[in-house]
Amino acid sequence: MQSRYFTINDFPQGTPARELFELHEAELTTLAEGEVRIRNTWLSVDPYMRGRMSGVKTYIDPFVIGEPLEGAAVGEVIESRDTRLTVGDKVRHMAGWRDIAQLPGDQVEALPDIEVPEQTYLGVLGMPGMTAWTGLNRIAGMRDGDNVLVSAASGAVGSLAVQLAKARGGTVVGIAGAPEKLAWLESHGIQAVSYRGKDAQQLTEALQAVCPEGFDVYYENVGGVCLEAALNTLRVNGRIAVCGMIARYNAEGPMPGPSNLPMVLIKRLRMQGFIIFDHWSDYPRFLEEVGPKVANGEIDYAETVEEGLERTPDAFLALFAGTNTGKMLVRL
Amino acid sequence: MQSRYFTINDFPQGTPARELFELHEAELTTLAEGEVRIRNTWLSVDPYMRGRMSGVKTYIDPFVIGEPLEGAAVGEVIESRDTRLTVGDKVRHMAGWRDIAQLPGDQVEALPDIEVPEQTYLGVLGMPGMTAWTGLNRIAGMRDGDNVLVSAASGAVGSLAVQLAKARGGTVVGIAGAPEKLAWLESHGIQAVSYRGKDAQQLTEALQAVCPEGFDVYYENVGGVCLEAALNTLRVNGRIAVCGMIARYNAEGPMPGPSNLPMVLIKRLRMQGFIIFDHWSDYPRFLEEVGPKVANGEIDYAETVEEGLERTPDAFLALFAGTNTGKMLVRL
Numbered sequence: 092m093q094s095r096y097f098t099i100n101d102f103p104q105g106t107p108a109r110e111l112f113e114l115h116e117a118e119l120t121t122l123a124e125g126e127v128r129i130r131n132t133w134l135s136v137d138p139y140m141r142g143r144m145s146g147v148k149t150y151i152d153p154f155v156i157g158e159p160l161e162g163a164a165v166g167e168v169i170e171s172r173d174t175r176l177t178v179g180d181k182v183r184h185m186a187g188w189r190d191i192a193q194l195p196g197d198q199v200e201a202l203p204d205i206e207v208p209e210q211t212y213l214g215v216l217g218m219p220g221m222t223a224w225t226g227l228n229r230i231a232g233m234r235d236g237d238n239v240l241v242s243a244a245s246g247a248v249g250s251l252a253v254q255l256a257k258a259r260g261g262t263v264v265g266i267a268g269a270p271e272k273l274a275w276l277e278s279h280g281i282q283a284v285s286y287r288g289k290d291a292q293q294l295t296e297a298l299q300a301v302c303p304e305g306f307d308v309y310y311e312n313v314g315g316v317c318l319e320a321a322l323n324t325l326r327v328n329g330r331i332a333v334c335g336m337i338a339r340y341n342a343e344g345p346m347p348g349p350s351n352l353p354m355v356l357i358k359r360l361r362m363q364g365f366i367i368f369d370h371w372s373d374y375p376r377f378l379e380e381v382g383p384k385v386a387n388g389e390i391d392y393a394e395t396v397e398e399g400l401e402r403t404p405d406a407f408l409a410l411f412a413g414t415n416t417g418k419m420l421v422r423l
Numbered sequence: 424m425q426s427r428y429f430t431i432n433d434f435p436q437g438t439p440a441r442e443l444f445e446l447h448e449a450e451l452t453t454l455a456e457g458e459v460r461i462r463n464t465w466l467s468v469d470p471y472m473r474g475r476m477s478g479v480k481t482y483i484d485p486f487v488i489g490e491p492l493e494g495a496a497v498g499e500v501i502e503s504r505d506t507r508l509t510v511g512d513k514v515r516h517m518a519g520w521r522d523i524a525q526l527p528g529d530q531v532e533a534l535p536d537i538e539v540p541e542q543t544y545l546g547v548l549g550m551p552g553m554t555a556w557t558g559l560n561r562i563a564g565m566r567d568g569d570n571v572l573v574s575a576a577s578g579a580v581g582s583l584a585v586q587l588a589k590a591r592g593g594t595v596v597g598i599a600g601a602p603e604k605l606a607w608l609e610s611h612g613i614q615a616v617s618y619r620g621k622d623a624q625q626l627t628e629a630l631q632a633v634c635p636e637g638f639d640v641y642y643e644n645v646g647g648v649c650l651e652a653a654l655n656t657l658r659v660n661g662r663i664a665v666c667g668m669i670a671r672y673n674a675e676g677p678m679p680g681p682s683n684l685p686m687v688l689i690k691r692l693r694m695q696g697f698i699i700f701d702h703w704s705d706y707p708r709f710l711e712e713v714g715p716k717v718a719n720g721e722i723d724y725a726e727t728v729e730e731g732l733e734r735t736p737d738a739f740l741a742l743f744a745g746t747n748t749g750k751m752l753v754r755l
Contacts, residue, residue: 149689150659150689150690150691314684314685327482333687333688334688335688336684336685336688339685345682345683346682347679347680347681347682348679348680348681348682348683348684349679349680349684350677350678350679350680351677351680352646352668352680352681353646353668353671355665355694355695355696356665356666356667356668356696356697356698357481357482357696358482358696359482359695359696359697359698359701360695360696361693361694361695361696362687362693362694362695363687363691363692363693363694364686364687364688364689364690364691364692364693365688365691366688366691369691
């Protein structure tokens, strides 16, 4: 059986070009003892993948030039030599960026038994959702009534973060760009503020206008002017959960940090970075809390879907153009 | 009775000039019920006072132009209408920058009964020492064996921080400038690294040379290239206690933050600012732990002393020129 998969042909500087990605096809080896073969139905593309294209080991190994790219995917088992998995099982695994995956069964997990669309396990009930929940609850120590600011608030992570925060009763403000993203936020009771055309001072003033008393928690996905405005508008003893800094991921050289970093001292702020893989043991607890609310519609989620394996690189690149609302997915 | 005291005549931009400070003399009012009169013997000058000269409320009210400046001082009660204090008592209070202080007795504390020179209650056993202890233990969560990096390591705060860290058994590296400061550090078993003439990359390499395995804790007093080099050399799950950023205190405009701030994410760092006044309830515990070690010589401290009230502004300004080793004091 053939598998079609994407590779990169270089470690790009700056924003990757579409030509970086190459589609290849190869015959799969005979299934070994313990392996399973999966027909992927949905692929995830995520901002963190840009870091794996740098050739540098950070918290995760870099992608290897010419080798299949990796990423979260869901699919259906079509052949199994692992006794725990049978043909027809719906599963999640990390052998994405391809149509047919073959890997050891112990790297594959069966999807939980909740009445939700399978692709939600790549989004609101997957790594992005778990990242939102962990950042607010485990890193920022969100409490009832906290005023919460979220950047990239309509993205895969941010769109759950704002809803989890809103349920705790404080003022929740989301920063986003495009009008449809702002509209999505407003329709969920979130104060939406556009970063477009604003420097840090203007963004600060816009945030102060909607939340004059300031924020207890900042959920950081972006960096740049968003971080600077957040430092200006956090209250004393505010907490920052640093999930990402997408503004820098395609930077060709060092970008200066916020000029108001001394606010960390003046306001006794706590800023903490985290990587979701370190917290995965909390996943069952997250799923128990958030899963039923997704199933009954109490928590909403948005998706932006590209159709067909060939469009995977385009879906990935769209993340940095900011054209997705909610989780960016590829349907095979 | 006359009191001589210093005022400022402006809110300075950049490095304050000597002419900012004016010495005045005024007749004290008759002692009111509950008040005490104190002949100050030692005055403290501290970097945080620069923030009170900005005209802006940060974590503490700004100084008032034309009014007596304030700061920690020790002295002897010479008149008392507070039943808890009697003439001859050695005390500490915040009515510094003057020779004779008069204030309510409930703003005055008697010095503890430990066999140490009285001025140590302005330094190693006072606010700076308490700041070192709190930053390492309460903010950074220092553990046995941690490798610890301290900037401004020969200063009033840093010189205790390095010794407290050293006692926990890991590698301790102190950043300082002048040769005599580096020598002081080396004589106490601390790896000393000069920041002079080094950019962030060169300082990073110098730190890596003396502590190749990296740091668990960074005690931040400086900002600038020190922070950038620390972000480069901290280990995964490292903690930064932000006590001060003296590099910026006299800046005339915003200074960009570190260009490698994404290290907070990549290395899952926790950076936390703190203000010692929030933690003062821990002072008895600090004193119980550190006091006996200062008394028996196990913990050393350095002092730089200016003589006479008139030299108080010069002592203060010397903090920013970096000419003091250990605690900067004025002896009256």
